[in-house]
Amino acid sequence: MTTLFPAPEILAVLCAAVFVAAVLRGLTGFGFALAAVPLMSLVVEPARAVVMAIVLQLLVGVRDLITLHGMLDRPSLVRMSAGAVVGTPAGVALLLVLDPAVMRLAIALVVFAGLAFLLKAPQKPAADRLTLALPMGIVAGAFAGLAAMPGPPAVAYFLGVDRPAAVKRASLMIFFFATSVIAIPLLLAGGEVDGGIALASLVALPVLVAGTAVGTWLFRRTSEAGYRNLAIATLAVMALMSGLRGLAGLL
Secondary structure, eight states, X not given: OOSSSOOHHHHHHXXXXXHHHHHHHXXXXXXXXXXXXXXXXXXXXXHHHHHHHXXXXXXXXXXXXXXXXXXXXXXXXXXXXXXXXXXXXXXXXXXXXXOHHHHHHHHHHHXXXXXXXXXXXXXXXXXXXXXXXXXXXXXXXXXXXHHXXXXXXXXXXXXTBOSOHHHHHHHHHHXXXXXXXXXXXXXXXXXXXXXXXXXXXXXXXXHHHHHHHHHHHHHTTSOHHHHHHHHHHHHHHHHHHHHHHHHHHHX
């Protein structure tokens, strides 16, 4: 991945990683970077894997806007995206002065606390939760800037809303597209998106679409309760991985 044209064997591993992560994405609406980045990091630098995951979410998000526009929680989505615009630069600024390892541990603790609340608190109508959308978007943006993890606050918000699983899943997909739109200009300005990443992303895009289709097929065979349980379990894995990465950085 250091040259313009990635070697075929590297592209093969990247595409395999993207497919596995895309199935999770299609099933839950989130978790693509959670699965893709560690697998892609087997053959490329972790920072480049993160950038490629963001580029892929941007590319596939254009398609998602077309196919999912009829099932979005638009009021929540608009407010959360606006909050992410504010929170992402703030998270990046904090990253410059705080220890990333400590922040990953803090994020893991916050997510586990949120999970405990989700398991006990009943779901509420979307209108009752709407006032939380903007601040949760800010937190999601801050998580993105601090640790490239915008997912937990967004997932926690939508899991707490009494809406169909299809609406939650679609809204999460579009929210992550919005966070990639926010991140890409910063990455381009920093010279993080080069020809190798662009080419690998274009090659992997059809694989991402195919994996998402498989995950969507599985989602349609999952009950409302099953989706919630799966999403909570995936969120717990995200928190655990963040905590482990934080501990590894401190040891």
